[in-house]
Amino acid sequence: MTRKRRRLYFVLLGMLVLGGATALVLTALKDNLVYFYSPSDLAAKAVAGRRMRIGGLVEEGSVVKDGTQARFKVTDLAHDVGVRYTGVLPDLFREGQGVVIEGRLGTDGVFDASEVLAKHDEKYMPKDVADSLKKAGQWKGEAR
């Protein structure tokens, strides 16, 4: 086995692994990217069925709980969208708090949440939520 021959093998092997990885990455990105929308984005172009994340504030007075079922509204203070969720809401979930919600928009315009994420640390607004509030012109600085 000469040095040159060996190098050739290794380059081929490396390309094989990298090629395989690239193929995996491309297919996975196509299927598994989850886009983030604000309630205003949803009002402008509602795309039912696709898996997505939405973020905003839980509207004051909108939370209705019925056992493990919960309904509430998420707002960026310009628009809002109704959400329904079955399961246990995170400890830090409460009205007026920033949340990120993953799920699909139902055909009735209500968002079916499969996951509700509230920040572990309430000091900070989730960045995506802050950005979407800024976009809606409703950002009030760092104040809670």
Added chain:
Amino acid sequence: MIAEIGHFALTLALAVAMVQTVVPLIGAARQDNALMAVSGSAAMAQLVCVAIAFGALMHGYVTSDFSLLNVAQNSHTQKPMLYKVAGVWGNHEGSLLLWALILALFGAAVPVAGRNLPAPLRARALAVQAAIAVGFLLFILFTSNPFERLYPAPTDGAGLNPMLQDPGLAFHPPFLYLGYVGFSMAFSFAVAGLIEGRIDAAWARWVRPWTLAAWIALTLGIALGSWWAYYTLGWGGWWYWDPVENASLMPWLAGTALLHSILVVEKRESLKSWTVLLAIITFGLSLLGTFLVRSGVLTSVHAFATDPARGAFVLILLLVVVGGSLALYGLRAPALKAGGVFAPVSREGLLLFGNVLLATGAGTVLLGTLYPLIADSLDLGKVSVGPPFFNAVFLPLMAPLVLTMAAAPSLAWKRGHLARVRSRLGLIGGFGMGAGLAVLPLGGPWWAPLGIGLAAGVLAGTLAEPILRLRAGAGLSRRQIGMTAAHLGVALVIVGMVGEGAWSSEAVQNQSIGQTVTVGGYSFALNAVEPVKGPNYTADRADFDVTQANRAFARMAPERRVFTVPPRPATVAAIRSTPLTDVYAVIGEAAGPNTWITRLYVKPLVIWLWIGALMMAGGGLLSLSQRKRS
């Protein structure tokens, strides 16, 4: 006053680090022993300075000195002492100071442990180490000073997030940092070796234990973090592909590859430039990991702060360190003398193949972690890349890696004779397939038998070599036993992953007192929910009687705590572990009179995740404890 001493000591450390960066390099270039010797004493002085600064901050926490902004924001008089101490690194500024302290510790270890190293190599490595310290100390002093005062001092602090008040988490960051910073040794010596144009077996013998030590610490740090997530978040998951978890996984993957390629340099003086490249990449990923967390550029549960100045500083530092060393690599690596040749089918060949897979795995995790950032800055929309992406990409890359692990110990160095080990490999493969078939009746997804089969293959492949050696009457060195234990640990971790991922059952419901819910063969009877009072929280504590097949299994008492300062709820799950399964109960909010939301899980084999991780670390320690080369 003590805080001012700390601040001054930190500034002094910066000055010392600057001297330590420049003087030894000049000394090494001129072959001037006096100048090179500066590196050792400077490293010691730097440790003393940073330790004083760290001690000063700790003093502030322990005495609850709220005239310090950092203490006021993150501590509280009512906090238990352990968390006052751990609170030092529970925040951005303090954690960076801990980073600098560990870096100084490693730097000071070089002159102590490396007396017989060639003086120029030692001097150059210490200079590189000091250059990293300069970057970090500048970062701390200019953007994240922990000694900033607050006027007037508040009477009490804001408290620490109750989720972080946990022994698992108190020790998670120090271990993680020992790992991250430990890889700086391999990096510094790689850069020093590049400057000298010489990487050889002696270099590898010196770098290997440090890399191994860093790897052990990082393994433990990741396991602690995962364990913490498992039992405190109350969702029963142990890995979320959160950006911060990824940030620690990437250097671990690259570091694992580095560990194995150093072995090839040590034994065969081969793969030198690949090893040097890996050393640079591993430390680069460690830096990236630190900064992904610290700069808050990624939406994550861990991100401490979002400050553009910090982000920019971090980016520049990263570019200088990684870009500079890669440029040096490009210039000097071709000059490294190539070592022994080997056939593709040989232990080196398989080690290299595994290395490529590990590096590619780290690359895909990096891509998935940074993709949301890239997409956002290119205006491709706001996206998130979640577990489905990583599972679809990362796991298919790891399957061949595990196969390689099963086969590699059976092959000889330099040139493996497949014919000679064919029956052994057949046996290993047969054992794996048998185990896979054996779990088929358990059902679950298609990959469950595959995963168990792979784990069994690793088990057989790892044990085959030592068993044959022992039967032939040959002894085993600590290094061999350590490697065996670490590889068995990987097999156990795979078993735990498959068990949890494939065969878990869960139920979420409103449960009234007196009602029984059955999950995965276990019946949970809710006897009572009572209020209890802790030192700094109040809680609802549930009382479950858990039975399996009409036999009492356990009495479990999960809590839902509400802390007084800051007023936040936290879930304390009740978990009962047996070798076969974990039973996991969580109580949520009240859902009505005498009714609570409960989450009940049965998670098979989870305990093997932690045992496997401990075995990996323990095997590393055992291997580390062997002084002489076998």
